Amino acid sequence: MQIWNCDATHVALLTQPDNVKDLNQTWLPIRNKVATKKEDDFEFDFTVCVSNLFGGYNNVLQFAQTLEMYRLLGVGRVVIYNTSCGPELNRLLHSYSQEGFVEMVPWPIDKHLKPAWGWNILEHPGDVHYFGQVTTLNECMYRSMRRSRYVLLNDIDEIIMPYQHDNLTTLMDTLQPQHPNTGVFFIENHIFPKKHFEPSQRFHLPQWSGVPGINILEHVYREEPDRTAYQPYKLIVQPRMVEETSIHEMRKNFGERFKVPPEVCRIIHVRVPLQGSLTLEQLKVDKRLWDFHERMIPNVDNVLRKVGLLSSDQQK
16 A cells, blocks of 8 residues: 655564554654755764774774864764773763764664674674674765765774865865766875874873873874775765765765875874884874864863863863
């Protein structure tokens, strides 16, 4: 039976036909009901989709720095899929959620499947790749489709950083008119090895000494990507022009794709080295994050103090 002119608000999924009304079904709200939307009608200009916190992840300091950096760059919302995280990070995320900056999506996939703990299925076998990372990225993209002008698809230890613009808004206001039919922008990944520290210790701040995690301001040495090998990109997309994404590639989209030159925008990715044989002298010095330190540091201090990870005495 078909029902026409029904203004449905929720939907449920049944595994078999059922003519009996079941009030115990799980009903999900229908979010993307509007067929068209003007560019200036979106609730957010930029949403960041972060897939899969798992394994008790507790890198609190880098997490706070990254979120506050994204806020300075113009991001209005961060969606995070949480399987498990450490107690301090859980407090931080709860605070951001109450504020409305972070939307936490419970992701208890380990209760139903045996997820792989790494990207290489030969080394990390399981029922589903890397805690369902591809699924969460696609779910987030559709979740954000009618709410956000652009969606950034990247990991929490990555910052998509403009190098010729002050923020993401002016970056995309420049790129989009130059590439009017483009809905997918690839951003090149650049590794900042966490084993190398800036020697002056200018941002080795005492108030952060007891906070778990990495201080990204201390890592200014950057690997130049080996462009003879495969390059992993992350993405800025117009979600309404995308049907299906993967982690580093776009599977199905409408319109064109564009690789953004690294001198215009690149990913700041503080982690273990990718090219471990490179010496310090072979790395590039990149202090782009320092351009934001006057605003970023007080913001990080405030949020850490709010959740009890930074006392007033420590800040002094």
